[in-house]
Amino acid sequence: MKVTGLKKAVGDYQKFNKGGRCDPHYGLLMFDKSTGKLWTDEFYDLGRNSYIEYNSADIVALVLEMRDYYLREFGKYKPEVTMKTVKDFILKNYE
16 A cells, blocks of 8 residues: 655654643544545644544544554553654554
8 A cells, every 4th residue: 555645744743742742732643544645633722632523434543543553562552653653554454
């Protein structure tokens, strides 16, 4: 599968989440399984409860799926989000 938008999406994710878990400025890394497109949704919410609801089963919050996988496999709650880890995760789980 060809993954598009990897560099920009990961860069945006890192920029939006650089303030840590208590910062209301954050981003969710999203992935469209049907097209291979990757992007980051940006939010500013004190409760960190905002999200965009997509009307497609092919669009997933990739960072949340990575978090669940890392917790199951490695006992780590927070995955390291880099271009390599994101691409490897996509190829392993959506190919």
